[in-house]
Amino acid sequence: MAARPWRWLREDVWEIRFRRYVALLLAATLVAAAVWGGLRLAREDRSCATGVAHPKGSGDCVGVSTTAYDFGQPRFTATARAIDRENHRLKPGSYVTVALLLPFTTSAPASLNDTLHELQGAYLAQYQANHGSTGEFPQVRLVLANAGADGTYWPRVVDRLEEMSKGPDRLRAVTGIGQSTDNNKKAVRELTRRGIPVIGSSITADDLANGQGGKDPFPGLARVAPTNTDEARALASFAKPAADKALLVYDKPGDPYTRTLQDSFKRLMPGSPNPEQPFTPPADRTQEGTTSNQFRQITQLLCSTPKSTNTVLFAGRHTQLRQFINELGQRGCMDHRFTLLTGDEGSYLTGDSKLDRKALTGNLSVRYTALAHPDAWRKGTVATGGSASDTATLDELVARGKQAPVGPIGPIDLDDGQLIVAYDALRLAVQGLREATPSGATTPPLADVVNEWAFIKGQQRVNGASGWICLDVHGNPYDKAVPIVELTPSGGARFVRIAWPEGKPPAAACLPRA
Template sequence: AFFGWRANRRMLGRARSRSWYAEWVRRQHGSPPTDFFRSALDLVHGEPASEPERMDRVLMHALLADLDQACRPRLLNPWRRRRTSRFVLLFDDAGPADSRVQRFLRELRSAVEDLRCTSVFAVAGGVRSLASRIPDINASGLAHAGAELINIERRGMTPGQPTGIVVPVAEGPEDDQAAVYWLGRWPTLVTPSPRWGPGAEVAGVLGIGVLALALAAALFLVPDVGGRERDDPCQGSTFLGTDGQCVGVAEGAAGFGDEPSEQALRAVLQQIERQNEEVDRELAGRPREDPRPGRRTVVYFGPLTGGKDAEDPVRGGTLAELRGIALAQGHINTQALRSGERVPLRVLAANAGDRFKDAPAVADRIVELAASDPSIAGVVGFGQSRRNTYEAIHTLDTAGIPMVGTSGTADELLRQGEHYYQTAPTDTRAGELMAAFASAGMTTGGRKVRRVSLVADATDAYSNSLAAAFLASYGQERTDVLLYTPTDAPEPGPVPGALGGRPVPTVEDLAREVCRAVSEEPRTAVVWSARASQFQLFLAEIARISGDCPKISVLGGDDVTNTLTEEQRPWDDFKGLTLYYVSHGYAPELSARSPEAAAFLAAYDRAYGGDHSSGTAAMREDGHVALAWDALRYLAEGIDQAWRTTGGHDDRLDRGLLQGVLYQGLGGGGFDGATGRIDAHGAAGGGRLTEDKLLAVLRGGSDGTTTELLCGTVARGDERTRWGPKGEEHLCP
């Protein structure tokens, strides 16, 4: 059985590499044999003399297979790689039509064509009878035949081209006996080879193999061989986001803010980087037994970059928040390094992608980083209420990482995790206050407002939450709800329980709807609960069709303040605009009664007092900057109080201890912030936000800013419960 298996394997080959015999049978019968012995019986059936061509054919295939095997290139066998000539077969006379030589030549030509064998070249005389049977190339002489061979050598054989050349030769003199004798002694002509010897060639092949293995090992073992890091611009804990920008966690300006429109953002990141380096230098010289606390790390979580057509960091509020973070870090570290009784902070920037598109993946990266770096104390940011933001907060909360919000957000944000704390009012409180102002204090054309066109985005959690709160307080009978969603909205569809209303497909249609409503009822105002990034586009369309509505009053949510920090102000886009907007903190108004607000303004003026641009001046009054200051101060206060419980043992200060302090509440129940009183009773004390947080409605214009409404607690013992002119005061909601 074993012999039979070996014979079958040797004579038939494999499915992908058939032997010469199996290939011959396939050409004769259409399919390869499955058993050699059964197939061989067909060849010996009867007398071989009765079918000489059949036997010649199989022997010819065997011969050519052996010759081809001898001439086939081998990688590690130089002797078989060095063929510089072909096998030449000489026949002085082909003989009659049925002679053995003619049968051999006929089968040779057929086999060469079938097998595409190029290692054999036959020359025979007296082939007139052979040429009459098979179509050939007829050459006029040896020169013509040589030209045909050169042409075949250069262009190759085409399918169906004759494989033989017939050359008529005139009768000549007798054979040269000396040549006959010489050919008898030297049947093989050895042509000189310009190549190296076999030994040198083997050494060369082995050397190339060793070099290839060394290069392959270097690609995996040696960092950045071949410039892989240059091909991927994202390093460290950053990675390519959905818009092709680097997202993730980095220190300072590394990898963020390279575009011309992001230079202001890059400058703030560089400031944070310098402050981190200052802390490291101060702590580097301390002895191990130094009782003062070491630094802790806080991660800012927000959209730092975006791809094509992305919302830039100015309109998205990131620049304002980062300025507040940088100013608060400098203020905190100055106190900490001077007293030795507070914990200095290092700040890392986590880019969540344009409009938080990559927030879940970046949150996963922060969790991984926090697991390997116990100095990471918490995260601040989350300036936009989006569904991806919710998922990111849930991820960080599951990992037990404390978080503090830096902006006014939807109520739903507080439901995403017990480790999230908020310094800004909820959208419900802001919507109620906007409704109170629209009912009793807002005017258009010098007269009280009667109706409202409420603009909202049903796919945006922030917009939907703010609009729903306003509508519930103001009343549906006086409100027309216009639902507009930008074409590049990052959310896939309406949020659960989305607000109902009339959908408007484009900004142009939105402007026409508003203008029509104002022309029908001049005492109609616009309440803008959508994002600031679409507000100026809306104003540009209003200006273009303003013949029917030359004047419009708008009451915007806190996100609208982002448009005030651009060089092109809203009232520059539309001259007939009267703009009211909600602010989560107006430090200039509070500075006389709040030392923290005064400290914030002093720090801002030191850092940006030399910049006289309108955007920098507006950012000084913007609630986003002051709220970010308060958010970092909130987390820093919790870290300081957690450190005091360690008895001076710095290694005991970890996130678990900070979680306990924040959960139980800060000592004193809170602190006076740059945006008003911050309650910090903790989750155990009944809440993770300030219920009566200070809110303002401001009126902006080219001649300056006016406070129209101020409700909430300015500082300990100073609570504003009424608003409006003296004699016409209204209760705060």
């Protein structure tokens, strides 16, 4: 074969190089497209549902859901769908929005049960408000707000709720809140600072209430639950613990709930000769940690006290309470009888499978101040402060919630009281919203709703299923009924008696002192 001219060889080399450049350019384009597509996909993957997304670096779904989204929790599905059906039934211009702020993505089983029950209670109150025979306005659209499992992302949620208060959503109140934690305290402070009314369902910490020291750091906050101080006063009126026979076990450094409960208990036992015993749990108090080891040593100290020391006042969260009870069930002095008294966190243990109920058969009684209990009013033995008829109204609604058109909303459990107080909290919100709405209008001004709580008393009280809700000028319930409940070895909890912060039920007028 004859040799090819040099010019042709140069052209071949150029063509090879050109093809290489094209191939490299094409490959780079494909890589860039893949990267860009991956970035777009990553951004899209952050979305959980309408209004809810993963914050950067988190697997939590955070935001305000306006659909039937259940936050990946099948136990919430039925109620979330029921709320969505009710929301879609509402006519434009006939409603205002209320947000239910709860930890919908918590992983703690006890907190999940609590959240489910509050979700169900809020929905039942929404349905009742929208289908009442009086046809009052505005009607209620309910949306679900989640600031993360431990409330870390509260600033993001507060910003979104403020936007909804200024736009077509016409958000006019936030209810729920749940536990008295530092993050919830920050969220409530910021919501009320921005003029958004808040109705706490089960927050009890004194420092998450107005009126302490004559100051109102949360303007526009109303509460259904009594403060820890009022719970302790009610407990004292019932149990009458003697200072020289009681010992305090408390969370150190504590959180808003445990610190104020500790302070309230200390006031019940001035001059007690028994040393206080602290324990230090994990920062996330839903976690087990190594606290059981500390409780084992505390039980040994209890066994060293005189037999006359028969009362333990416990200021701690439910996980640590369960650990302490389990250790008390294995103490070396089973002949030494103890009664453990604590706050409303005891209600979480009614469904806690890790609780050693055999411990409750070994000379140990565990009693707590519940926020509500289904048996508190059924006998109708108390003339004021609540009524059996108010309980019956909720019972009927619960029964209807098991099937259409009200439900289904999934399995219902009233024993921990959370459904009851969430129902009452939204009913309080509805009364405030409607009383603040000008005649002929359907939307109340935010500022007027904020001012409404001072009038919820006397004939304007809310006849709650948890008892009468008569608010003082700071938005706190006055002489609210406090059910004393005892954990049972067979499961669940037994209603013992209603106690009162004032030592007796309120007068029929139910007018709080200034």
